[in-house]
Amino acid sequence: MAVNISNDPYYNDLYYSKPFGYTILETPYFQGFEFEKIDYLGWQQYILENWQLAFYASAVYITSIFGIQRLMRDRKAFELKTPLFIWNMLLGILSIIGFIRVLPGFYTVLSEPNGLYNSICVKKGLDIPSIYWAIAFAVSKFVELGDTLFIVLRKRPLIFLQWYHHLVTLLVVWTTAPFVEPIVRWYGVLNAGVHSLMYPYFALRAIGVKIPSYVANFITTMQFSQMLIGFAVNMASWYFQHNGYDCERHPLSIKIFVFVYGTFIFLFGKLFYDSVIKSGRKQKEKTKSKAN
Template sequence: MSLLNVSNGVGESWPNVKSEYIHAFDFEVFDIPRSRLLLTEYRPWAITTCVLYVSLIYAGQLWMKSRPAYNLRSTLVIWNGLLAIFSITGLFRTFPEFFFIVSRPDGLYKSACTSDIHNYATAFWALIFTLSKLVELGDTAFVILRKQKLIFLHWYHHITVLLMTWIYYETYEPCFRWFGTMNYFVHALMYTYFTLKAMKVRVPRSLAMCVTVLQIAQMIVGLYINVYTYNIKSSGVPCDRPMGNIVGGLSIYGTYFLLFIHFFVKAYFVGPKSKTN
């Protein structure tokens, strides 16, 4: 498959996808413009999925109200284990581009505002990352079927991440280098931790706290990148990010930051230790 010029959706063209720092496997070389058009076409389907997801939450809680909790330990080990492996793989395939560009002169600007030195491997794992947010909705099924407490942060985060990443892929956000790579890293640790817990491996409480701290740090970096690109766009310097994505990103990352701070304080300093999820 020949290298592609990819439209960024605002009338300009992205540089050719290159392979200077990582080899893209054959399965990672795909029709990027076509994939973006498909996600744009199926955006209403993604929104409908979110509405159905919320409806199933309430229906599931009602259905489980008079039933005993399911154990599902073996299934949970497999589920979290597969997501951990997926996240680790995604991290190894996206980090090379992130590091290569950020370590160059003007790396912050190039990584956040341009697709310079872009690679098919990163593009492929950005697409899979977006679609994986549909799969991760399944996390909630385990919470409901095991009759655990479902907090607002859990389902709000699932919905907004799905919609945000979906729209970001449609517009082919260069900031995926930051947002996606960070999320792969945090999820690699988080799902590994969940897998060990499901296997009844004794895990230090400090590790759970570390995962939450990393999630908060992820939100801080997300806020910073959005503020940075907002200032770049406002100053008239070219930046391949739609202003609507920047404003939406600021709003969503802002709410994540507040909600994760609240969860952190309640889980580790206010709530009973035995109840920490």
């Protein structure tokens, strides 16, 4: 890559100080917008010192959603079409922007020699957009708890997968974020990519827009694929460590993600089977019966 160091003190400091032990990407794109130039060390320290906030929020979250669900038992459901549309559309727009901003850095590292290994294990190729959106990703896990609030206020079925994956994701992100591991780039790109499709879909559904069933099936397939890929790259880092390669992964982080992605594969796998495979078979059977 051609060296292109700007006169921007923020970028220069990032380039020469190599924060968290990372080398820095060197093209104008990766110098970032002004709003992306934040106190990254301060944020890391804040999360490190306040990781328990995620557990406090989780306790409030569980108490609130099941408490509200009980209170709503004999009450009329709220419609909330417009607020739900705005909520999902805003989260969708943020996910799309985040995906666009972090994908180039991820692709740059992945496309170089030994790219897969480097993207998982080596502190190489950090950039301003990725730093900013990684922190935004961590904070957004608090915001996304609001998804469940809409479900209980509208008296929609609250399945285990829905509240469990929000709860666990928040706890895991805030527990492992201070490690600043290279593999996080995988988790961020996968999550932002899927949410870029999921939240706009939910926004349109909230206002009654009819969307073909194959769109929902595609999103469900992407969700399940996200869990499979997340589990695979986590196990790849374990493989590298146990076969003599240097791999910047904390043993606790590997164990946590084995558990998390393992349960997600089971839960999203069931959703994928029920929503895509099983329903697809039923639809084919109906089509055949009509033809006969």
